[in-house]
Amino acid sequence: MGDSKTTAQTQPVNGKNAEKTKKPIWKRWWFWVIVVIAVAAIGGQGMKSTGDQSSAPTTVSQQTTSQQQTTTQNDAPSQTAAPSQSAQQPQQSAEPSVPAEYQSALKQADTYANVMHMSKAGLLAQLTSEYGGQFSQEAAQYAADNVQTDWNANALAKAKIYQKDMAMSPNAIHDQLTSEYGDKFTQSEADYAIQHLND
Structure with missing residues (x-):
């Protein structure tokens, strides 16, 4: 009897010991603590790497924005300089107007040259x-210098007047055309008039 009791009492003890030794590792509380710590560590590293990668484009975009701002600032003086140059163009192109006296002299010169058929020297003396x-x-x-006329044609017109109205000879006409006290045409202009006197 004593042996059977001893056996009965020792069997539960041995069963508990067997359960303790056969309990899987994943049912151990310290195993899950290690798993949680490992997962947290891996997740932290992932977040850190993701944060580094996300910060990189921001830095590039900031550099690009700063470069664009610098380019805009560098271009700004050339853009502002254009209006000042265009504003200076009217001032440069604006020429001083011809004085009223010069305009009046030119108007009289046109009458003396094209109506009265004067020479250039005779016109200057008259003005x-x-x-x-x-x-x-x-x-x-x-x-x-600015009157529009043909000095050779003027000499010929004067020569015809002398021939028709005063019946002067070609030699006398030539002398009258070139005389300092006469019409003051040049020698070449007087020669042209005599050559074409009878045309």
Whole structure:
């Protein structure tokens, strides 16, 4: 009897010991603590790497934005300089107007040259004469240089007048055309008039 009791009492003890030794590791509380810590560590590293990657484009975009701002600032002076240059163009293209005296001298010169058939030297003398236009030498020279006329044609017109109205000979006409006290045409202009006198 004593042996059977001893056996009965020892069997549960042995059963508990067997359960303790046969309990799987995943049912152990310290195993799950380790798993949670490992998962937390892995997740933290993933978040850190993701954060680093997400911060990289931001840095690039910031650099791109700063470069664009720098380019815009560098381009700004050239854009602002264009209006100032265009504003200066009218001032540069604007030429001083011809003085009224010069315009009046040119108008009289046109009458003397194309109506009265004067020579260039005779026109200058008439414009500056105290009995004529009384213009300044500068205004008279401007008028003589800018009047639109044909000096050879003027000499020929004068020669025809002398021949028709005064019955002068070609030699006398030539002398009258070139005389300092006459019409003051050049020798070549007087020669042209005599050559074409009878045309």
